Every structure is written in structure tokens, then in C-alpha cells.
Amino acid sequence: MxxxxxxxxxxxxxxxxxxxxxxxxxxxxxxxxxxxxxxxxxxxxxxxxxxxxxxxxxxxxxxxxxxxxxxxxxxxxxxxxxxxxxxxxxxxxxxxxxxxxxxxxxxxxxxxxxxxxxxxxxxxxxxxxxxxxxxxxVGQALTRTQGKAGDWVYVTGTPGEAAFGLKLLQGEADANVADSLRQQCISRLLQPTPRVAIGTALRSLATACIDVSDGLAQDLGHILQGSQCGADIYLDKLPLNPELVEATSFEQACQLALAGGDDYELLFTVAEENKSQLEKLVSTSATPVTCIGRLTSAKNSLTLLRDGEVCELNLAGWDHFANEK
Ligand SMILES: [Mg+2]
Missing domain, CATH: 3.30.1330.10 (PurM-like, N-terminal domain)
Known part of the structure; x- marks a missing residue:
């Protein structure tokens, strides 16, 4: 040997x-x-x-x-x-x-x-x-291609934490952040939790699903392309960690969630007629699931809204980790 x-x-x-x-x-x-x-x-x-x-x-x-x-x-x-x-x-x-x-x-x-x-x-x-x-x-796999305009967009967990964890490890974030936030974000980066139970529960409910590895915006883009749709994303509905918002800013926390990557959360779409069933299912789930937007018929177009107004966020320059892959 x-x-x-x-x-x-x-x-x-x-x-x-x-x-x-x-x-x-x-x-x-x-x-x-x-x-x-x-x-x-x-x-x-x-x-x-x-x-x-x-x-x-x-x-x-x-x-x-x-x-x-x-x-x-x-x-x-x-x-x-x-x-x-x-x-x-x-x-x-x-x-x-x-x-x-x-x-x-x-x-x-x-x-x-x-x-x-x-x-x-x-x-x-x-x-x-x-x-x-x-x-x-057979017949129950979730893919990226069956989303339809009008479907609601959901995400699990609190995206953005892993990307902030990376910034902390790279010394690019304020060194004075609270220990609890530091530990939470670094642990989300180093030891992500695959959302298996939610994934299997979505079989009969979701129209499209993807895991968020390269940032919510980029991975949503794969669903939009596969499903020939667009999406409105409500920034005020993003499930941001409040400590992260406080340590950075609302805009930066949105950028971390949308363009940061490494979250390994599930991003999925559910038809209007299944929305109440989905919300009943997730109300007992240990993992938070949040409705963050809706698919539209504007092919491949992602619109970010804040309090109903279109909001321009610069997502470039935040996905350097994704670029290294
Ligand atoms: Mg994947």
C-alpha cells in the first residue's frame, strides 16, 4: 500500500x-x-x-x-x-x-x-x-426552465452573509464589526448548509429552482434565461441580516446579497395558485423562506425596485469572487 x-x-x-x-x-x-x-x-x-x-x-x-x-x-x-x-x-x-x-x-x-x-x-x-x-x-425534478411570468420569486436564508464573510477574511471590511456578525458570516462562507429538505418539499410546488452560488442576481439570470422571463425584485423584501445592514448600509447589504455569491441558498419560483400552499409549507420550516419578487414577461430583464420605485444598484465590482472561479 x-x-x-x-x-x-x-x-x-x-x-x-x-x-x-x-x-x-x-x-x-x-x-x-x-x-x-x-x-x-x-x-x-x-x-x-x-x-x-x-x-x-x-x-x-x-x-x-x-x-x-x-x-x-x-x-x-x-x-x-x-x-x-x-x-x-x-x-x-x-x-x-x-x-x-x-x-x-x-x-x-x-x-x-x-x-x-x-x-x-x-x-x-x-x-x-x-x-x-x-x-x-420521474417527472418531479426542479429545473431552471419552467418559470412563467406572474410566478412569485422566493429565496431561502439570509443571502449576502457569505460574501461579507469573504470580505472580512480578505481584510476588506471594517475590522470593528461585532463578533456575532463576524462569526455568522465567516461560518456561512466556510460551512454553508445545503437546503435539501426545502428542495425536496418544493418538487410539486416550484416551477423553477437554482442554488445561489454566484450571487442572487446572476443565478436568477439563469432562471430568467432558461424560462424566457424577466423579474422584478423588491429590495425592501430581501431577507438581509439586520446586523449586516447596520455594519454596512442598506445598499451595500443589497449588493452583497445580489452580487456576492457563495450563499448556497435556494432561489425558486412558485405559481400564483400554489403561493398559499407554499407559504403554509414554509411557515413550519426551520429555514426562513422569503418572497422577494415576481417573474415578468420582459425577457432577461431584471428590475430592482425599492418601495415601488426602480432603483439602480451597481452590481459590477462586487462579484470578484465569482470572477475568480
Ligand atoms: Mg448550482
Missing amino acids: SEFDLIYRYFVKDANQRKDVVLGIGDDCALLTMPPQSLLAVSTDTLVSGVHFFPDVDPYSLGHKALAVNISDLAAMGADPAWVSLAITLPEVDQAWLADFAKGFLSLAQYFNVQLIGGDTTKGPLSITVTVHGHIP
């Missing part, structure tokens, strides 16, 4: 076990059982050191985030997460680093009942590629 083969010991030892895995790590392929009448949902993301994360980021958070951003893509389709494979490239084998990375990765896998079913390890510059697999009953 090479040093790099030993890496898998960290991941296999504590790995979650699912009944639908006929054969897991150890053979040439994993063998998996799909539920009947389901489609397989698959998504891959690569995180590269110095591009997607700071080289000195704590390995527990990195393990968490590498899996979280992938599970978030499953949530955005309304899929149930099931299996994951992990390809990791490391400059050297650092036992303590690997043990913490595995802990962060596997504890999130455990939380969502996801089993690690395979992977690869290579020597080279630090990068992590995760492929997640989930399933969705």
Missing part, C-alpha cells in the same frame, strides 16, 4: 453505510441500487486551492464545503442525496490535515445520509473534486 492508498483509511473507517450500496469502495466500480421510477441526478464540482479557497483554510471546513456545494446542486433539483465520490490531489500526505478534512466531509455525509462510494488520490497541487449522486421520482 502506498502512502496515498492509506488516505482512504481516513474516509472508509467512519463512512456512512446505506442499504442501496451493493458494493462500495474496494472493487473497480461501486454497485448501487436505484429506487424504482427514479432518475439519477449527478453533479460535479472542483475546488482548487488559491482559486476557490484560501490555501490555509481549516481542513474541517474545506471537507464540509467540498461536499456541501455539491449537495446544494442536488437540493436545487429537488433530489434526495445518496452517494458521493471524492478525487483529491495533495502535494504531500499530512496526516493531521487529512484526518480533519475527512471529519468535515464525513460528518456532513452522515447528516444527509450520503455514502462515500469511491474516489481517487493523486500527488500534485491541492484540489478536490466531488461528484454527488441523488435520485428524484
